[in-house]
Amino acid sequence: MKAGIVGLPNVGKSTLFNCLSNAKAQSANFPFCTIEPNIGVVNVPDARLQKLEGLVNPEKVIPATVEIVDIAGLVKGASKGEGLGNQFLGNIRETDAILHVLRCFDNDNIVHVDGSVDPIRDKETIDMELQLKDLETVEKKLDKVKRAAKTGNKDAQKEETVLLRLKEGLESGTSVRAIAIDEDARAEYVRPLQFITDKPVMYVCNVDEGAAVDGNVYVDTVKKAVAGENAEVVVLAVGTEADITELDTYEERQLFLEDLGLSEPGSAKLIRGAYALLQLETYFTAGEKEVRAWTIPVGATAPQAAGVIHTDFEKGFIRAEVISYHDYENYGSETKVKEAGKMRVEGKDYVVQDGDVMHFRFNV
Numbered sequence: 536m537k538a539g540i541v542g543l544p545n546v547g548k549s550t551l552f553n554c555l556s557n558a559k560a561q562s563a564n565f566p567f568c569t570i571e572p573n574i575g576v577v578n579v580p581d582a583r584l585q586k587l588e589g590l591v592n593p594e595k596v597i598p599a600t601v602e603i604v605d606i607a608g609l610v611k612g613a614s615k616g617e618g619l620g621n622q623f624l625g626n627i628r629e630t631d632a633i634l635h636v637l638r639c640f641d642n643d644n645i646v647h648v649d650g651s652v653d654p655i656r657d658k659e660t661i662d663m664e665l666q667l668k669d670l671e672t673v674e675k676k677l678d679k680v681k682r683a684a685k686t687g688n689k690d691a692q693k694e695e696t697v698l699l700r701l702k703e704g705l706e707s708g709t710s711v712r713a714i715a716i717d718e719d720a721r722a723e724y725v726r727p728l729q730f731i732t733d734k735p736v737m738y739v740c741n742v743d744e745g746a747a748v749d750g751n752v753y754v755d756t757v758k759k760a761v762a763g764e765n766a767e768v769v770v771l772a773v774g775t776e777a778d779i780t781e782l783d784t785y786e787e788r789q790l791f792l793e794d795l796g797l798s799e800p801g802s803a804k805l806i807r808g809a810y811a812l813l814q815l816e817t818y819f820t821a822g823e824k825e826v827r828a829w830t831i832p833v834g835a836t837a838p839q840a841a842g843v844i845h846t847d848f849e850k851g852f853i854r855a856e857v858i859s860y861h862d863y864e865n866y867g868s869e870t871k872v873k874e875a876g877k878m879r880v881e882g883k884d885y886v887v888q889d890g891d892v893m894h895f896r897f898n899v
Contacts, residue, residue, distance in 0.1 A: 539630035546638040547741040552605035599828035639753035737767040747772035771801040816889035851897040860890035
């Protein structure tokens with residue numbers, strides 16, 4: 536699953552990407568790997584994993600990850616191929632969620648592409664380009680569906696109604712995710728078309744150091760503007776976070792954060808937010824060889840969770856032995872959990888809960 540960082544040029548996208556890439560800021564032992572120059576795999580900060588490490592004392596610890604893509608800065612006219620428009624839109628279509636960086640700071644030394652700082656105008660510029668691209672998709676699909684609807688095809692007539700509603704919404708400047716369509720119709724007719732503006736979005740307000748804790752007037756305007764979008768808003772002093780990553784020791788970085796009034800790097804909140812935005816959750820396996828966080832979609836069943844480890848585990852699934860994270864933490868070891876009768880045996884229909892510590896029995 537990928538989250539793409541988007542925004543106008545010079546709003547802090549690449550600084551944010553580089554900041555995430557230097558993951559020593561998040562904890563003492565969070566590595567990062569770059570697949571390509573603009574794609575990185577970032578570990579998801581999770582205090583539960585460190586707690587389990589302390590209880591189990593394994594040979595190694597493997598965290599959950601999320602893939603972050605630094606996408607080229609978008610300019611007006613991108614939907615028509617201006618700048619790197621076609622490449623940008625191709626890259627963003629391949630992502631599962633959008634991290635939209637907005638400039639929310641004043642600095643005369645950093646030129647704004649439109650000459651002044653206005654995060655709402657910047658947001659609308661990108662929204663419009665993405666909506667125009669989605670409008671092209673709707674119109675192409677409508678041409679085909681209308682022909683079938685005219686023959687009396689009932690499914691085509693239903694789809695035409697949905698597509699016309701999408702067209703009207705996009706033409707009025709509304710993103711697909713905010714257009715009112717019932718869930719069944721959305722699943723059947725909207726999601727298969729992979730609209731860019733249907734992807735979940737998090738707005739990253741890039742502020743200066745003084746606004747890192749409480750935000751500023753720009754942030755307030757962004758929160759107000761996106762109130763109806765069902766979108767996350769994160770406040771991040773990207774330049775300051777980049778400075779923190781340059782410090783040599785974990786202790787120095789923590790002191791810097793405390794001086795700012797922060798309990799953890801904003802980038803850690805952003806990564807966890809991206810993970811939630813992608814509708815992912817974590818279960819753990821815990822043994823002497825390794826303690827590991829595994830990523831699953833929200834709502835995954837026990838066999839599906841087992842399949843993340845190996846497809847044979849899913850095919851030959853017999854049962855799962857499950858301990859809730861809180862029970863593991865409270866009792867301090869697997870043995871004590873068993874003695875207290877808190878280990879559960881679950882079957883094929885069990886829906887895995889975030890934080891479950893699991894052991895699978897299977898037969899191939």
